[in-house]
Amino acid sequence: MNLSCEDVRDLVPDLLTGRVSAAIAVATQQHITRCGECAAELEVAREVSRWRTPAPAGLHDRVVAEVVRQRPVRAMRMQLAIAATIALVLIGGRQLAILQKNRVDPAAPSVQAPAVENRGPGWMTVENALNTGAASLGDLSEEQLRQLLTELES
Amino acid sequence: MSRVVPGPWEDESALVARARSGDREAADVLVRRYLRDVYELAVRLLNDHDLAQDVAQEAFISALKGLKRFRGEASFRTWLMRITVNAARTAGRSLGRRREVAIEAAADIDDGERDPAVRAVQLNEAARADRELARLPEKQRLAVMLRLKQGLSYPEVAVALDCSEGAARVNYHLGIKRLREALNESEL
Numbered sequence: 433m434n435l436s437c438e439d440v441r442d443l444v445p446d447l448l449t450g451r452v453s454a455a456i457a458v459a460t461q462q463h464i465t466r467c468g469e470c471a472a473e474l475e476v477a478r479e480v481s482r483w484r485t486p487a488p489a490g491l492h493d494r495v496v497a498e499v500v501r502q503r504p505v506r507a508m509r510m511q512l513a514i515a516a517t518i519a520l521v522l523i524g525g526r527q528l529a530i531l532q533k534n535r536v537d538p539a540a541p542s543v544q545a546p547a548v549e550n551r552g553p554g555w556m557t558v559e560n561a562l563n564t565g566a567a568s569l570g571d572l573s574e575e576q577l578r579q580l581l582t583e584l585e586s
Numbered sequence: 587m588s589r590v591v592p593g594p595w596e597d598e599s600a601l602v603a604r605a606r607s608g609d610r611e612a613a614d615v616l617v618r619r620y621l622r623d624v625y626e627l628a629v630r631l632l633n634d635h636d637l638a639q640d641v642a643q644e645a646f647i648s649a650l651k652g653l654k655r656f657r658g659e660a661s662f663r664t665w666l667m668r669i670t671v672n673a674a675r676t677a678g679r680s681l682g683r684r685r686e687v688a689i690e691a692a693a694d695i696d697d698g699e700r701d702p703a704v705r706a707v708q709l710n711e712a713a714r715a716d717r718e719l720a721r722l723p724e725k726q727r728l729a730v731m732l733r734l735k736q737g738l739s740y741p742e743v744a745v746a747l748d749c750s751e752g753a754a755r756v757n758y759h760l761g762i763k764r765l766r767e768a769l770n771e772s773e774l
Contacts, residue, residue: 445737451737473762476766479714479769480735483712484626485630486622486625487621492621494643495643499613
């Protein structure tokens, strides 16, 4: 494989970083052994690439700390957004359920418990009904049954 | 057939995907992997160690925050280099005139040479080349740096410097030509 000077000079950086295929590396080396100009260019490129400026000690930790410090703000915003979405879904779902219920039976009584009236001494409660010794509901008077029904519905 | 084989960055897209979803460990790996490149680029543009550290930090935060905008048309590394160049140029403008402060770089040479005398000569020559690199015009200096020190391809240099591939190629070759002349002169 024959490479021109232009080819070789374009490939010099890749040759130094080992990013050329074996066939290209061999062809480049063959060219350089017989071309002083390309050999000189390779030498300059090698000198430049040798010298690296390391990052100061502690810079990595400083950068990572700053990256982490700025992330919680974003994470908190995301959590608030998720919480707000869930709340909206729950509220919306409840409203939807109420609407559905009203649509099925608009005349249905309110979910709210009816006001219990006439409660006082002798008011028939479930507990009282069990304590009356009545064998069945049929043993209770009509008034007692009405009171018990009111109690159960409440 | 491609003449250039892939570099050691094949798993970068997976890391970027993890960092995008908030994985701190992935973000940490990306910082660790590219910190030297970012810092070196910033310090070469600004000639100021403190400001270069600020710019490096700003570049990483900007890149990691902006991952949603990263479409993967270039590598994350190339995109990060572009962000660094822009951040450094902005910071440099606030500095006013470019400071002429020598950057005390540390050699990072590990080419297997164990002879102290040979190694000393290598270090001396590398330091000389580095001083001449610092004197190149900005575009040439950056093109040479990104191509030689950081191993970017011409298309990647073009993305990092926001110029055409042809301009990246010309700036690199002009920079190398000037370096050769300067090094030959300083040898005389």
